[in-house]
Amino acid sequence: MKFMGLNLPNVKPKYSYILPLLSMSVWWIMLIALLTRWVTQGKPIYSNIGHMTWLVYLSNIGATNLQGVFIALTAVHGIFYVWSTIQELNLRRKFFLLPLIENKSSVFRNTVYYHYFSIFASSIATTSILLVSCIRDDRYGDVHMSFVVIFIVFVFLSLISNMIAYILYAIEYPYEKTYFTISCIYKAIFIIIGVALAIAFGVLAGKDIYGPAASCEWALCFFYGLMFIIISIDLTRRLPDGEKNNFVTNNDHQEGDNITAADTTKEDDSASNSTADLV
Numbered sequence: 001m002k003f004m005g006l007n008l009p010n011v012k013p014k015y016s017y018i019l020p021l022l023s024m025s026v027w028w029i030m031l032i033a034l035l036t037r038w039v040t041q042g043k044p045i046y047s048n049i050g051h052m053t054w055l056v057y058l059s060n061i062g063a064t065n066l067q068g069v070f071i072a073l074t075a076v077h078g079i080f081y082v083w084s085t086i087q088e089l090n091l092r093r094k095f096f097l098l099p100l101i102e103n104k105s106s107v108f109r110n111t112v113y114y115h116y117f118s119i120f121a122s123s124i125a126t127t128s129i130l131l132v133s134c135i136r137d138d139r140y141g142d143v144h145m146s147f148v149v150i151f152i153v154f155v156f157l158s159l160i161s162n163m164i165a166y167i168l169y170a171i172e173y174p175y176e177k178t179y180f181t182i183s184c185i186y187k188a189i190f191i192i193i194g195v196a197l198a199i200a201f202g203v204l205a206g207k208d209i210y211g212p213a214a215s216c217e218w219a220l221c222f223f224y225g226l227m228f229i230i231i232s233i234d235l236t237r238r239l240p241d242g243e244k245n246n247f248v249t250n251n252d253h254q255e256g257d258n259i260t261a262a263d264t265t266k267e268d269d270s271a272s273n274s275t276a277d278l279v
Contacts, residue, residue: 008083013096016087017235023080024228030073031221034061055214058221059137059144067133074133078126084231085122085158089115096238101172114165121158125151152198159187159227179237186230190223197223 011019038044038061045053062070089112091097103109128151137144163184170180197220204213 008086011087013091013094013238016084016091016096017232019080019087020084020228020231020235023077023084024225024232026073026080027077027228028222028225030069030077031058031218033069033073034058034066035218037061037066053210053214055211055218057137057210057214057217059132059148062133063136063138067136070133071130074130078130081126081228082119082122084228084235085115085119085162088231088235089119091235097235098169098173098176098237098239101168109168111165111168114161114168118158118161118165121154121161125154125158128154152194155224155227156191156194159191163187176237183230183234190227190230194220194223 038056043054043056045056088097089100092100092111092115100115101109101111107113128147131147132144132151135144135147166180166184170177170184173180197216201213201216201220204216
């Protein structure tokens with residue numbers, strides 16, 4: 001599969017749903033590994049916290065000798081996340097999923113642009129969380145927190161862009177309106193709960209209420225993984241072979257009509273030029 005000059009390994013369409021599940025699995029494995037290690041070490045309270053608390057931040061644990069694990073698994077999770085968003089665009093282009101909507105009268109009704117933005121936003125999000133894992137919060141707290149905010153914002157933007165595309169699909173393909181509507185509802189619920197957890201974390205962390213703030217952060221981190229289940233389900237909505245063939249046939253006819261129209265225009269231009277030469 002080729003995307004913007006990048007050669008990505010080909011994944012059979014029927015197995016595409018595995019990509020977001022791999023991202024979720026790697027992310028949750030990383031969270032469980034760091035939390036388990038902290039517990040088995042006796043729940044140490046790190047020097048940058050300064051007082052006793054019953055739970056510490058993910059970044060506190062990630063800044064210890066486990067930082068290598070934090071960085072590596074965050075990077076792998078990010079690869080599968082972005083790959084999942086690219087895969088959906090690829091499947092719609094090849095008619096394995098309902099195809100893209102191309103509306104020449106308005107760019108805002110071209111779903112390809114929303115998919116492109118979703119890919120862009122997911123790339124920014126995964127790059128930001130990778131930088132979060134690389135930049136220790138005990139040394140560069142403000143920079144570290146800035147990338148946390150960027151990560152959260154662009155995850156939500158990626159989902160919102162995808163939701164807009166799905167609203168357009170629901171209008172264009174009314175026989176699948178129920179599915180696209182349900183998918184948008186799930187994503188909206190995810191965003192609402194995610195925003196609530198993020199705000200709670202920010203407010204509590206800003207007031208140095210470490211225990212409750214850390215619990216909100218861990219809840220948000222685990223909750224984030226649920227997003228990939230929604231994405232995975234989206235990649236399972238394959239077109240039946242008969243319907244796929246109809247879309248492919250119609251597309252070929254449209255391309256043939258465009259080529260014919262272009263050839264006719266060239267012939268007309270040639271005839272006009274010949275007439276002009278005779279005159």
